[in-house]
Amino acid sequence: MKENTPDRVKLMKQEYEQIPVPDELSFRVRAAIARAKREKKEKYVMRIRKAAKTLGATAAAFMLTVVALANSSQNIAQAMEQLPVLGAITKVVTFRTYEDERGNVSAHVDVPQIEGGDEVRAVNDAIEAYTDTIIARYEADAAIMGDEGHYDLNVSHTVVTDNERLFAIRFDETLVMNSGNESVMIYNVDKSTGSILTLADLFLPDSDYIAVLTENIKEQMQARMDADENVHYWLHDEIEAMNFKELSPDVAFYVNAEGELVIVFNEGDVAPMYMGVVEFAIPAEVTAAIAQPGLLK
Amino acid sequence: MKSAKLQQEVEAQILASYEQLYRLAFTYVKNPDDAMDIVQESVYKAIANAAEVRRVDTIKGWLCRITVNTALDFLRRRAREVPAEQLPEEGREDTYQDTDVLRSLDILDKRERMVIVLRFFEDMKLQDIAGITGENLNTVKALLYRSLKKLKIHLTEGESLE
Numbered sequence: 426m427k428e429n430t431p432d433r434v435k436l437m438k439q440e441y442e443q444i445p446v447p448d449e450l451s452f453r454v455r456a457a458i459a460r461a462k463r464e465k466k467e468k469y470v471m472r473i474r475k476a477a478k479t480l481g482a483t484a485a486a487f488m489l490t491v492v493a494l495a496n497s498s499q500n501i502a503q504a505m506e507q508l509p510v511l512g513a514i515t516k517v518v519t520f521r522t523y524e525d526e527r528g529n530v531s532a533h534v535d536v537p538q539i540e541g542g543d544e545v546r547a548v549n550d551a552i553e554a555y556t557d558t559i560i561a562r563y564e565a566d567a568a569i570m571g572d573e574g575h576y577d578l579n580v581s582h583t584v585v586t587d588n589e590r591l592f593a594i595r596f597d598e599t600l601v602m603n604s605g606n607e608s609v610m611i612y613n614v615d616k617s618t619g620s621i622l623t624l625a626d627l628f629l630p631d632s633d634y635i636a637v638l639t640e641n642i643k644e645q646m647q648a649r650m651d652a653d654e655n656v657h658y659w660l661h662d663e664i665e666a667m668n669f670k671e672l673s674p675d676v677a678f679y680v681n682a683e684g685e686l687v688i689v690f691n692e693g694d695v696a697p698m699y700m701g702v703v704e705f706a707i708p709a710e711v712t713a714a715i716a717q718p719g720l721l722k
Numbered sequence: 723m724k725s726a727k728l729q730q731e732v733e734a735q736i737l738a739s740y741e742q743l744y745r746l747a748f749t750y751v752k753n754p755d756d757a758m759d760i761v762q763e764s765v766y767k768a769i770a771n772a773a774e775v776r777r778v779d780t781i782k783g784w785l786c787r788i789t790v791n792t793a794l795d796f797l798r799r800r801a802r803e804v805p806a807e808q809l810p811e812e813g814r815e816d817t818y819q820d821t822d823v824l825r826s827l828d829i830l831d832k833r834e835r836m837v838i839v840l841r842f843f844e845d846m847k848l849q850d851i852a853g854i855t856g857e858n859l860n861t862v863k864a865l866l867y868r869s870l871k872k873l874k875i876h877l878t879e880g881e882s883l884e
Contacts, residue, residue, distance in 0.1 A: 664776075
């Protein structure tokens, strides 16, 4: 009786596989693929235009300043780089630059170091290990691709936090192959000790900061999606496994000028790739009760 | 994973498996024209949303899921438009392949049918099926056992009639 079932299932499977497929299907599948690709391209261009309109004013003004300064004098550009920062950390210098170009494959990675003696050695080691990893990966990829592919790697850094207590240096890695991919790495340094801070260090021990932050980020995602139909995060996606459920304690973060925590997600982490790197500033009142005094507002 | 690369992967998977998607759709709508419409619409959705795929090895299941959802939407829409008893019977006869397999699947409800098709005809793992249907593993197992039981009863009756 029971062992009869697999045979019946086998027979059913044979019949299933014999369901004839019309010749026309192949053509219709290819037509659907072509149409989707075409419309996607149009939609993408529209989205960029829309974003450009919204951000246009500020971004243009900012870029103009930087470009004007950089172009007007080589010395000014160098002077900007050497501006001393306050506290235990004296300044950030470009320790070395890795540059490579072979046909369509190229890389530019600035490796900065923080001047501050032994106290910041751990940070400098971490930075160098990070950039070394990226460079090694580039060299391996470039060797495989030879002259065939397009591959452009760029790693730049900015100081995103520099207040009495905290210092944070942010690395933006842009990898352009057929399309671009951005990712972010941020090192936060406690100036009083010179050590690298984790997200957990910003909060009181035993506080459930992950739950608090997760909750607030979910609210912000929903609010942004409600406000703009072009914004999409994986929050209620039909593919349940992709949805943002809980913040990882290893996520990139920094503290902005207002003393608020900013969480930074890499491209593709919590939203479709076209959303790029996404950031959420957590309002001070959300973290006030559980924050480590002196680090967050 | 780069979005352009993902789209290429999705496209490759579609071209490799569109005949399976067609058969899957066929078990729901039971005629070639509607099944082709459903595959076409599903393929369009898949390319349009390729960026949402997380891992390359889940693409096939994701395509099946889109196809099943599209087929179910289609059936719901049709049910609203034309009350079932008014469906032109001879129009369906022309294209309906009244094989044992389709008759057998008819006695299963939509969830049971999907589990049987994916598990036995598409040789998927129960865990992957759970991922596609959004049910937990135990529910999928329960559906499978219930379906087999139903099928066996049905098939046994069919045999005894002959």
